[in-house]
Amino acid sequence: MSRTTTATHAEYCVIACADAWRDNGEVLASPMGLIPSIGARLAKRTFSPDLLLTDGEAMLVGLDGVAEGWLPYRRHLTMVTGGRRHVMMGASQLDRFGNQNISCIGDWQQPARQLLGVRGAPVNTLNNPVSYWVPKHSRRVFVEKVDMISGVGYDSAAAAGPSATRYHRIPRVVTNLGVLDFATPDRAMRLASVHPGVTAGEVQAATGFPLALPDEVPYTREPTATELRLIRAVIDPDGLRDREVPPA
Amino acid sequence: MADKTMTPEEVVSRLHSGMTLGIGGWGSRRKPMALVRALLRSDVTDLTVVSYGGPDVGLLAAAGRIRKLVAAFATLDSIPLEPHFRAARQRGAFELMEIDEAMFMWGLHAAANRLPFLPVRAGLGSDVLRVNPGLRTVTSPYEDGETLVAVPALRMDAALVHLNRADRLGNGQYLGPDPYFDDLFCEAADQAYLSCERLVDDFATAVPQTLLVNRHSVTGVVEAPHGAHFTSCVPDYGRDEAFQKLYATTPWPEFAERFLSGDEKTYQSAVQTWHEEQT
Numbered sequence: 001m002s003r004t005t006t007a008t009h010a011e012y013c014v015i016a017c018a019d020a021w022r023d024n025g026e027v028l029a030s031p032m033g034l035i036p037s038i039g040a041r042l043a044k045r046t047f048s049p050d051l052l053l054t055d056g057e058a059m060l061v062g063l064d065g066v067a068e069g070w071l072p073y074r075r076h077l078t079m080v081t082g083g084r085r086h087v088m089m090g091a092s093q094l095d096r097f098g099n100q101n102i103s104c105i106g107d108w109q110q111p112a113r114q115l116l117g118v119r120g121a122p123v124n125t126l127n128n129p130v131s132y133w134v135p136k137h138s139r140r141v142f143v144e145k146v147d148m149i150s151g152v153g154y155d156s157a158a159a160a161g162p163s164a165t166r167y168h169r170i171p172r173v174v175t176n177l178g179v180l181d182f183a184t185p186d187r188a189m190r191l192a193s194v195h196p197g198v199t200a201g202e203v204q205a206a207t208g209f210p211l212a213l214p215d216e217v218p219y220t221r222e223p224t225a226t227e228l229r230l231i232r233a234v235i236d237p238d239g240l241r242d243r244e245v246p247p248a
Numbered sequence: 249m250a251d252k253t254m255t256p257e258e259v260v261s262r263l264h265s266g267m268t269l270g271i272g273g274w275g276s277r278r279k280p281m282a283l284v285r286a287l288l289r290s291d292v293t294d295l296t297v298v299s300y301g302g303p304d305v306g307l308l309a310a311a312g313r314i315r316k317l318v319a320a321f322a323t324l325d326s327i328p329l330e331p332h333f334r335a336a337r338q339r340g341a342f343e344l345m346e347i348d349e350a351m352f353m354w355g356l357h358a359a360a361n362r363l364p365f366l367p368v369r370a371g372l373g374s375d376v377l378r379v380n381p382g383l384r385t386v387t388s389p390y391e392d393g394e395t396l397v398a399v400p401a402l403r404m405d406a407a408l409v410h411l412n413r414a415d416r417l418g419n420g421q422y423l424g425p426d427p428y429f430d431d432l433f434c435e436a437a438d439q440a441y442l443s444c445e446r447l448v449d450d451f452a453t454a455v456p457q458t459l460l461v462n463r464h465s466v467t468g469v470v471e472a473p474h475g476a477h478f479t480s481c482v483p484d485y486g487r488d489e490a491f492q493k494l495y496a497t498t499p500w501p502e503f504a505e506r507f508l509s510g511d512e513k514t515y516q517s518a519v520q521t522w523h524e525e526q527t
Contacts, residue, residue, distance in 0.1 A: 103375075149373070163396055
């Protein structure tokens with residue numbers, strides 16, 4: 001038990017990301033961002049060995065980096081629509097029902113800040129589970145209403161009808177402060193856990209809409225000794241994770 | 249059979265203002281940059297550009313050549329946000345048809361198959377439908393009765409693509425890990441122009457699956473060594489990250505003056521000179 005209490009902020013984030021792929025079976029884990037990438041590799045090295053990973057280009061690779069399959073963009077899009085994939089995307093904005101924006105800030109006609117464009121967020125969210133990673137939890141990201149719905153939230157999917165809800169699922173949102181999900185009757189965002197050292201009040205203060213709160217908000221689980229060893233010695237020995245989420 | 253080889257200038261002489269122009273590659277990967285640079289030297293403008301956007305979009309946007317863009321994104325990959333695309337959008341410089349990556353692919357498939365649309369699940373519930381009020385849905389005639397988005401065919405007047413090798417007849421070969429969608433661009437366009445790193449006499453020793461583009465869908469072939477620069481064209485070369493950074497951080501008039509005021513040969517030697525200055 002002694003070592004596990006020394007887990008850093010970034011390591012709790014890695015664990016929380018890894019757990020998104022728990023019990024997913026033989027699907028493609030598509031992490032976007034550094035900490036989700038460490039999390040996906042940790043999941044594959046421990047409790048989800050059947051996960052598929054890519055080299056970030058066109059190859060499916062094992063943990064040793066050796067190719068085991070071919071996945072160019074055109075086939076990747078079939079993987080998406082076939083549903084055997086769980087992506088963890090970033091989000092410039094995210095609202096109470098899980099609508100996500102990576103397209104632009106402000107009026108779409110002439111945006112104040114043009115970002116990436118919708119990319120594959122519409123196809124992802126309607127076809128395979130989509131989780132989100134937000135390295136800096138703030139009111140700028142967690143807004144009442146996103147400016148451009150790129151990733152579809154629960155309310156928007158419901159309004160669009162059965163073809164939209166059929167395969168729609170947002171398992172979790174991981175941030176530097178905690179883990180959020182939509183396990184509420186009306187599918188509004190809920191605080192599922194806070195990372196040790198963080199309070200529910202701090203998360204609410206950094207969120208631009210009221211969060212559903214359990215009576216007692218649990219802490220994000222502790223990493224096991226094996227997980228800490230894998231993160232520190234094998235997957236991220238240079239400690240790049242601390243650059244995305246600095247130590248407290 | 250017809251020898252389809254031509255110069256970049258001859259390609260551009262066949263294009264005209266107001267055209268719908270498809271550009272192959274993806275982001276900052278295997279873009280037909282030499283052909284885009286030739287386009288910048290011409291007075292062709294008012295274009296509808298269809299692209300998985302990268303610096304091709306950025307260059308044309310900075311030069312004010314785009315009337316309308318059809319895209320899911322524009323990115324430099326290693327630099328996530330394309331600066332000239334951003335600036336153009338923020339000054340409202342062109343019309344945008346912003347669709348999802350998969351919708352875009354099915355739009356190409358529809359055009360290549362001469363279909364008016366193809367149904368996709370993507371787009372429902374997202375603001376892609378809000379910002380494209382012309383997009384329609386279609387209901388399945390089968391018992392599922394599902395309602396899906398009818399992605400219209402992205403038919404193009406002309407397409408520009410860049411591959412690793414080609415023959416004089418217009419057969420094209422890719423040697424990297426990903427074909428992107430260049431075959432579809434050629435098949436979805438009335439005319440298609442293929443630039444390549446190197447012309448070859450035949451593909452006698454080629455792995456068959458690398459022969460991506462067939463000559464029936466190609467109008468002209470251009471030998472353009474380093475013709476995807478500064479995007480990647482693996483395995484011939486990777487992305488020129490240092491130069492891309494220069495592109496992304498230099499004010500447009502200064503960049504255009506130094507690198508785009510002469511022909512392709514002048515461009516390539518100006519790039520080389522710049523690299524020599526850096527060491």
